[in-house]
Amino acid sequence: MKIRADILRMYKDIHSWVGITAGLALFVAFYAGAITMFESPLQNWATRPVPVSSVALEKTPELLAKIFAAQPQAMKSYSVIVHPTPEQPARVMWAALSGQERVSRHKVYAGMDADGNLEIVHQDPPEIANFINVLHQRVGLPFPRAISRPIMGIIALLYGLALISGTLILLPSLAKDLFALRISHNVKRLWLDVHNVLGFFSLPFHIVMAISSVVFAFHEPIFAVEHWMLGKSSALHPPQVRHGGTQQSHTVLLTPEAILQSLKVQVPEFEPDTLNYAQGRGGKLALRVAGHDPRYALRGPDSGFAGVDPYTGKIVSTDYLPGHQTPAFAVTTWFFSLHFGSFGGTPVRWLYFILGLAGAFLFYTGNLLWVESRRRRERKTGLLHDTRATTILASLTIGCTLGCVAGISASFAANSFLPGGGSYAAIESVYYAVFLFMIFLAFVVGVQSHKQLLLAIAGVFTIAVPVVDILARPAVFLRSGALSLDGTAFFLGAGLILTAMKIHLRTQKRRCVQSDLSASPR
Incomplete structure (x- = not known):
């Protein structure tokens, strides 16, 4: 397919600027969104076992009668758990609003001991899984839902524009460049090849994410217009x-x-x-x-x-x-399930997890490509050092992306030390403290050296997750869900540290060569 050079140049400009505008927020959304594929197992991992005895299902009416006699307010809203688990052995539970914004509900669990006596346990469940889900929905912004959701919708629209323009850019050279993964000293070419491969083969996934995110962000005005036009509810x-x-x-x-x-x-x-x-x-x-x-x-x-x-x-x-x-509701359900990955069971969730991480890497490489292109244009003009704008963008790219990785890992590691596994406010404080610290480091240590340093720090925080689990909660570590979480964290952390070491060695080698060239006689 042939596209005029001026039109292709326009699409490249659109793709670059839209990507730069939305890329960092989309990295946070995709990285956190990948983790939310296992939100329920993560919640079970983070929650301390409830010290309450379960009862047989046929004894539930007896249990409910005792609950209502002792706690009449429970009659307004309660849940019966069909299949209690070791993490959640209670047969009956109910919730009470905490009265604090952005904090989940205080939960009450009930069971009976061997003598038939009522057991009631109050618990504030840890908020790590909920926080990561909210972080994903708000694309990393620490703002209330009313502010962050419209911003998320605008970013999703820019995301869709970047998908369209990026696809049109790739079309003229699709057959030649799609499978060309050129591993050489030209780092920019390698990043470009990886970026193109990831973007093209995950395009259907990204289209679904972009469209569904726009609908989620603006569903209230959409419903209002729909209700005004149709005068009735819809699917x-x-x-x-x-x-x-x-x-x-x-x-x-x-x-x-x-x-x-x-x-x-x-x-x-x-x-x-x-x-x-x-x-x-x-x-x-x-x-x-x-x-x-x-x-x-x-x-x-x-x-x-x-x-x-x-x-x-x-x-x-x-x-x-x-x-x-009905057909209308079934279509709507598929629309939502394609975003949540709530079909096909565990294999699809793992697929969405991998696609989510690949999407985050797609936005990371996109920003790196923009920085490298800008840097080369500046060198052609005779500049020996990066301009302030290039330095700021490079530092933000590394600081925000690796700050997100380190912040989420630190939040998981803090679960064992925070009271009750951590309230929403406590988890939020840990995340943003680490996130802002990494951005600060990216600006302070210098453009040429911050990448390997921040990669190593993010790797250490990530490997700390399984290490803390083994030392602080050995019983939890042996659960299958914990092994999956800790194993994934270990390999991701090890990959980050090894990448940092490789970059450091390559940088040292380059400096040695430059030193030898400058010392050689002319």
Whole structure:
């Protein structure tokens, strides 16, 4: 395909400036977003085991009666856990708002001991998984949601523009350059080849991320316009689950065991995980059952939902029920699941994790290419040193990207030392302290030497995650989820340190050659 030189030059300018404008924020979004693919396992890893005895499912009504007698406020909203785990052994839990902005809810867990006595445990779950998810949504900005979300939407629009322009740039030389990974002393050429390969082969993934991010950012005004035009709800903004059905013929709640048996008959392939009860109008309870069906995509990051009449056990809403949705809702579910990676089980989550890291590396290499191109243009004009603008951009590129890596790793490592695993404010303080420190270092130590130093620091912080787990929480380290997290952190940290060492050795070799050339007689 042939494109006129002037048009191609215009697309290159658009791609470069859009990439520079949005690249650093997108790095944070993709790196943190890759980690959120395992948000639930990370939450289990970070949470201290709840010291409460579980009860058999058939004893849940007895447990609930004792809970409501001791804690009447729990009747307004509570959850029954279908499959308790070692990290979450309680059969029943409920939550109370903490009253603090950006802090998740205080949780209360209940069980019974061997003598039938009620056990109640209060816990503020650690916020590391939630913080990383929020960091991903806000593209690294420490602003409230009302400010950061529109900014995220604008960045997503720029991201889409960069995808279009980058693809058009690559088209004329697609057959020649796509598989050409030229490993030589020309570092810029190597970065360009890697950037092109990553961008082209992950293009469908990036298109989905760009479009869905724009919708997530501006969904409220979109819904407002839609409601004004159509005058009714749609698949993107559905009505609330009905409370107890349209005709109420029962006044006694079915037991959780009976609810599960009824669902087994109605939707055999749907596997319930949690029964979430909430008090509605007139004191009637509404029931939303969270679960999954491995054959279908899920509306949420981890679950699909069925609206169930808690008095009859009949399903009253299938809007979010996998495999039982209307075509409009099914399309919307796939739209969300393509962003969350909530289909195909664990293999797809690992694929999205790898694509997320590759996306972060794509934006990192894009900024490096821009810096190197600007540096070469400056050298051609006779400048021996980088201009202030080039120095600032180079320092920001290294400082922000490696600051994000180091900050997230430091937050994970701090989990063992912070009270309760860390509140949102504590985790946020750790992250931004390390993040800003790395940016400060990038500006202070100099353009030529900051890359290997910051790479080494980020590597040390990342390797600290498994080291702290082994020393501080050996029992946690032996869990399968912890082994996956710690193993990934170890290899990533080791890779960063080895890269820093390689750059340092190459720099030393270059200096030795330059020293020999300057010392040789003319």
